[in-house]
Amino acid sequence: MKxxxxxxxAREYDYDSARRRSPMVEEVVELRxxxxxxxxxxTRNIKVRYQHSVLGVGWSVLSPLLTTAVLSLVFLTLFRQxxxxxxxYLLSGLLLWNFFIQTTSTMAVEMAGxxxxxxxxxxxxxxxxxxxLATGVVHLVLAMVPLVALMLWLGIPTGAxxxxxxxxxxxxxLFALGVGLTLAVLAVRFRDVLDLYQVVAGAWMxxxxxxxxxxIVPERYQWxxxxxxxxxxxxxxxLPLLENTMPDPVMAGLALxxxxxxxGLGWWAFTRSADDLATRL
Amino acid sequence: xxxxxxxEAVPATTVRATRPAVVIDDVSVCYRLRREPxxxxxAYLLGRQRTGDAIVEHExxxxxxxxxxxxxxxxxxxxxxxxxxxxxxxxxxxxxxTRGRVRVDGRVVPLLDLVGGFHPELSGRDNILLxxxxxxxxxxxxxxxxDRIVDFAEIGGFIDAPLRTYSAGMVLRLGFAVATATEPDxxxxxxxxxxxxxRFQRKCAARIDDLRRHGATFVLVSHDLHSIRRLCSRALWxxxxxxxxxxxxxxxxxxxxAEHDA
Numbered sequence: 001m002k003x004x005x006x007x008x009x010a011r012e013y014d015y016d017s018a019r020r021r022s023p024m025v026e027e028v029v030e031l032r033x034x035x036x037x038x039x040x041x042x043t044r045n046i047k048v049r050y051q052h053s054v055l056g057v058g059w060s061v062l063s064p065l066l067t068t069a070v071l072s073l074v075f076l077t078l079f080r081q082x083x084x085x086x087x088x089y090l091l092s093g094l095l096l097w098n099f100f101i102q103t104t105s106t107m108a109v110e111m112a113g114x115x116x117x118x119x120x121x122x123x124x125x126x127x128x129x130x131x132x133l134a135t136g137v138v139h140l141v142l143a144m145v146p147l148v149a150l151m152l153w154l155g156i157p158t159g160a161x162x163x164x165x166x167x168x169x170x171x172x173x174l175f176a177l178g179v180g181l182t183l184a185v186l187a188v189r190f191r192d193v194l195d196l197y198q199v200v201a202g203a204w205m206x207x208x209x210x211x212x213x214x215x216i217v218p219e220r221y222q223w224x225x226x227x228x229x230x231x232x233x234x235x236x237x238x239l240p241l242l243e244n245t246m247p248d249p250v251m252a253g254l255a256l257x258x259x260x261x262x263x264g265l266g267w268w269a270f271t272r273s274a275d276d277l278a279t280r281l
Numbered sequence: 282x283x284x285x286x287x288x289e290a291v292p293a294t295t296v297r298a299t300r301p302a303v304v305i306d307d308v309s310v311c312y313r314l315r316r317e318p319x320x321x322x323x324a325y326l327l328g329r330q331r332t333g334d335a336i337v338e339h340e341x342x343x344x345x346x347x348x349x350x351x352x353x354x355x356x357x358x359x360x361x362x363x364x365x366x367x368x369x370x371x372x373x374x375x376x377x378x379t380r381g382r383v384r385v386d387g388r389v390v391p392l393l394d395l396v397g398g399f400h401p402e403l404s405g406r407d408n409i410l411l412x413x414x415x416x417x418x419x420x421x422x423x424x425x426x427x428d429r430i431v432d433f434a435e436i437g438g439f440i441d442a443p444l445r446t447y448s449a450g451m452v453l454r455l456g457f458a459v460a461t462a463t464e465p466d467x468x469x470x471x472x473x474x475x476x477x478x479x480r481f482q483r484k485c486a487a488r489i490d491d492l493r494r495h496g497a498t499f500v501l502v503s504h505d506l507h508s509i510r511r512l513c514s515r516a517l518w519x520x521x522x523x524x525x526x527x528x529x530x531x532x533x534x535x536x537x538x539a540e541h542d543a
Contacts, residue, residue: 013304013384013385013386014385014386014387014388015374015383015384015385015386015389016382016383016384017371017377017378017381017382017383017384018382018384033417034414034417036414036418036419036420037411037414037415037417039414039420040407040410040411040414040415040420041411043407043410043411044400044403044407044411047402047403047407048400048402048403051402115397116397117397117398117415118375119370119375120370120373120375120391120397121373121375121391121397121398121415121416122373122374122375122389122417123415123417186322188319189319189320190319190320190321190322190325191319191320191321192321192322192323193322196322196323275377278375278376278377279310279311279312279313279376279379
């Protein structure tokens with residue numbers, strides 16, 4: 001009997017504050033354990049959002065369509081953009097851009113602020129970041145329905161290169177995770193980070209070919225676009241959809257590297273400071 | 282180490298009874314209070330602000346050591362600010378010690394705020410799944426116990442109605458039913474039982490007794506010395522972040538009362 005007890009005592013405790021793998025790795029293990037919670041949070045976010053809006057699912061679809069209609073009118077009449085598929089070009093850019101900005105802003109606010117629940121019930125913190133990200137992806141995929149409808153209406157040929165579009169979504173999602181978590185860490189330390197981000201995001205959008213064609217930018221400023229990861233993601237998204245062309249392998253490689261690198265940086269920064277955040281009042 | 286009640290009740294197959302369910306070794310917790318609002322990134326980048334914001338450290342626990350046997354019920358008493366809630370947070374894993382070591386066996390369910398994870402627009406069914414997974418259960422474990430949860434909460438036909446249509450009592454019953462639906466190894470309670478009507482309170486107390494008989498460890502923080510004496514075999518008196526006394530509940534609460542009456 002004594003021997004059994006000793007053997008049992010040698011077993012590790014389920015939770016031991018002194019047993020620390022790298023926080024980055026530990027968070028991934030814990031997140032896997034709580035994957036059902038992530039699923040429930042995403043379900044909640046989507047149900048709550050659509051239950052009480054009069055237009056239902058239509059809302060996430062209608063708002064970018066309206067923007068597209070107005071901007072298409074402006075660009076096609078004022079600037080005499082001749083490309084007939086401009087509305088599809090614009091909508092595809094807007095969808096990806098809006099996904100990025102909304103996801104990063106929401107994630108930064110949630111993860112920096114926390115909730116009262118965090119002080120009472122243990123969960124790995126990144127559960128909430130991943131749920132926000134996944135909710136954004138679901139909205140993005142829903143919003144692609146009208147994009148496809150618009151493309152069919154404009155007579156844009158579809159083809160096998162479409163299989164590359166999910167690649168771009170994965171890249172921009174990883175990038176958003178990294179940016180959102182990094183912002184959250186900074187926002188705890190500096191009170192004006194989230195306000196500054198809104199300003200930066202406004203400027204960033206105009207340095208990305210979201211609403212204008214890349215070709216209208218003068219040659220000497222092209223490098224600005226070429227160094228912008230959001231340009232890579234949006235091009236990797238558009239080329240397969242609108243021109244039925246696989247993205248250039250170099251650009252795809254750059255996009256994936258930037259996405260993984262940023263996600264890794266944000267994950268590292270957030271997980272190493274998560275315990276510290278709990279003792280700050 | 283093991284209380285007589287636990288060793289009687291715990292079946293021989295429950296091997297966990299052979300070592301403490303919670304071990305706290307020389308633990309200190311240091312909160313960092315910010316005296317001023319955080320600085321701005323703009324000022325920092327422009328070099329108008331030195332690094333590091335004004336922070337005051339507050340030691341909420343100092344060198345606390347404690348072992349709670351599996352199946353034991355421990356009451357924690359002490360005046361406001363003595364570190365009771367901090368100790369609960371350490372056990373519930375939402376806080377890591379600044380120094381020292383905390384070890385816990387099994388799943389901890391905090392009966393602190395039972396309805397904090399609920400959402401008023403979701404149905405009872407969705408809220409059960411949400412709160413159950415929040416307490417670390419797998420979806421299939423909740424599905425398997427869904428009928429029992431609905432029975433205990435007495436919400437019957439309301440299961441698919443949004444939570445905002447429930448009465449306050451129904452919400453509370455649902456919260457308690459989800460938290461105790463599966464067998465938690467450690468139950469952590471922070472004066473949460475003073476809510477609900479008399480009949481529901483008795484029902485909750487019966488469920489908690491039931492869980493304890495099955496080997497659950499039970500930690501209660503309360504100002505109500507009467508309920509500590511009634512529910513706990515052992516009591517711990519915290520004073521300014523240190524253990525003042527630990528022992529049989531009647532003795533420790535008696536000493537605490539004697540000092541505060543004097």
